[in-house]
Amino acid sequence: QKNIISISDFSKDDIEYILRLSDKMEPIARSRKTSNVLSGKLLGMLFYEPSTRTRLSFEASMKRLGGSTIGFAEANVSSATKGENLTDTVKIVGEYSDAIVIRHNMEGAARFASGIVDVPVINAGDGAGQHPTQTILDLYTMKKIFGKIDDLHVALIGDLKYGRTVHSLAYALAMFDVKMSFVSPPELKMPEGIVHDLNKAGVSVQQTDDVHSVLEDSDIFYVTRIQKERFPDPEEFSRIKGAYMIDKKLVEDTDLIVMHPLPRIDEISYDLDDTKHAKYFEQAFYGVPVRMALLKSIIESYE
Ligand code: CP
Numbered sequence: 095q096k097n098i099i100s101i102s103d104f105s106k107d108d109i110e111y112i113l114r115l116s117d118k119m120e121p122i123a124r125s126r127k128t129s130n131v132l133s134g135k136l137l138g139m140l141f142y143e144p145s146t147r148t149r150l151s152f153e154a155s156m157k158r159l160g161g162s163t164i165g166f167a168e169a170n171v172s173s174a175t176k177g178e179n180l181t182d183t184v185k186i187v188g189e190y191s192d193a194i195v196i197r198h199n200m201e202g203a204a205r206f207a208s209g210i211v212d213v214p215v216i217n218a219g220d221g222a223g224q225h226p227t228q229t230i231l232d233l234y235t236m237k238k239i240f241g242k243i244d245d246l247h248v249a250l251i252g253d254l255k256y257g258r259t260v261h262s263l264a265y266a267l268a269m270f271d272v273k274m275s276f277v278s279p280p281e282l283k284m285p286e287g288i289v290h291d292l293n294k295a296g297v298s299v300q301q302t303d304d305v306h307s308v309l310e311d312s313d314i315f316y317v318t319r320i321q322k323e324r325f326p327d328p329e330e331f332s333r334i335k336g337a338y339m340i341d342k343k344l345v346e347d348t349d350l351i352v353m354h355p356l357p358r359i360d361e362i363s364y365d366l367d368d369t370k371h372a373k374y375f376e377q378a379f380y381g382v383p384v385r386m387a388l389l390k391s392i393i394e395s396y397e
Contacts, residue, residue: 096396097208098216098388101226101262106269109233115387116234116380122158123382131390132161138191139165140183140207141218142174142198147356148218148228151381152195155389158382164190184210193393196220199323214392222255222324224262228355231384232263235377236314239351247273249308252318252338252361254284256325259355260318264288268297275300275308279337281330282320305338309348315340317354317361336360345371353377 095103104112122129137156141149145167153163165187166172172183180203187194188211196204197218204217219225236243248267250260254276264284267274274292276284276299283301292299302308305315317340325331340352341363354362354374366372 096214096392097204098214098226098392099204099208100217100224101229101266103226104230104266109230109266109269112230112384112387112391113234113237115391116230116383119158119383119386119390120380123154123379123386128158128160130160132156132159132393135159135161135192135393136190137161137163137165137389138187138194138213139163139167140172140187140194140196140198141165141167142169142172142196142203143219144168145197145218147378147381148197148225151378152216152218152385152389154382155385159386159390161192161389161393165195180206181210187211188213193389193396214396216388216392219258221258222261222321223258225258225355226262227385227388228259228381229262229266230388231377231380232259232316232353232355233266234380234384235353235373238376238380239373240313243267244271246313247275247308247311248314248316249275249277249305249312250284250316250318251277251305251340253282253320254278254318255282256321257318260284260316261288263316264292264299268292268295275302275312277302277305277308277338279303279334281334282337305340305344309344309350312348312350315345315350315352317352317358319354319357319359319361339363340366342366342369342371345369 184207193214195216201221201223208215342365351373
């Protein structure tokens with residue numbers, strides 16, 4: 095497809111193609127070499143919300159492929175501070191670039207941008223909506239570690255209401271033969287609409303607020319940060335924060351792995367970092383080969 099807005103823009107075959115292409119990109123990323131696949135191409139990066147991994151791995155990916163990037167890392171250094179609207183900014187940068195990556199606090203912003211410009215648009219996170227490129231790298235991580243995605247039991251834990259990474263991941267996992275459990279405080283359950291879509295696709299999901307109930311049976315704990323910035327009521331955040339802490343003691347008698355899109359605040363203890371369970375740093379690295387594969391595929395097919 096031309097754009098990457100929602101994970102549902104991909105079929106299972108599309109995802110498997112990108113995972114295979116990511117495998118080919120990984121040696122370039124690991125050896126810190128550069129190819130000339132996208133030589134002369136320019137990626138426009140519009141980050142209206144903070145980012146470390148997504149922004150820098152897109153930038154690294156574009157440069158590893160021989161291309162370059164332009165853009166801003168915070169809305170307050172763009173003309174948005176002078177009152178310029180999203181439409182005008184996207185239109186201008188679309189003229190400067192061969193593709194646009196956008197992160198915005200408004201759900202639907204990337205879809206909106208894709209209606210304004212001719213060049214491909216990639217959603218790097220739209221409010222509490224989706225984060226589809228994170229999802230592909232999450233699937234790649236699972237495939238690298240387990241050699242498969244089918245037959246895994248994945249527990250999504252934490253802020254399932256506002257966490258965009260778990261929204262797109264739930265839809266993606268539903269394309270595979272996996273078991274999913276949703277673990278969250280009652281106030282932060284997965285949105286009804288997503289649960290409804292999954293049920294309609296024939297996927298039944300266990301929902302609980304008790305992380306111990308999925309401890310024995312899970313292959314993966316996919317933990318998310320409680321998304322402070324999305325709470326309309328700061329007092330509600332204060333009440334819920336710290337709801338879960340995954341630490342070494344909790345998982346040491348299991349073989350499960352712990353993934354997290356990062357950043358973490360207090361939901362994964364630092365004592366887990368040096369254990370066999372911790373896979374979140376490896377996961378963050380895979381952002382480069384996976385985004386290389388996505389950029390190559392999207393930009394080349396647009397030419
Ligand atoms: N995983 C992720 O989206 O991280 P950043 O917010 O640092 O980009």
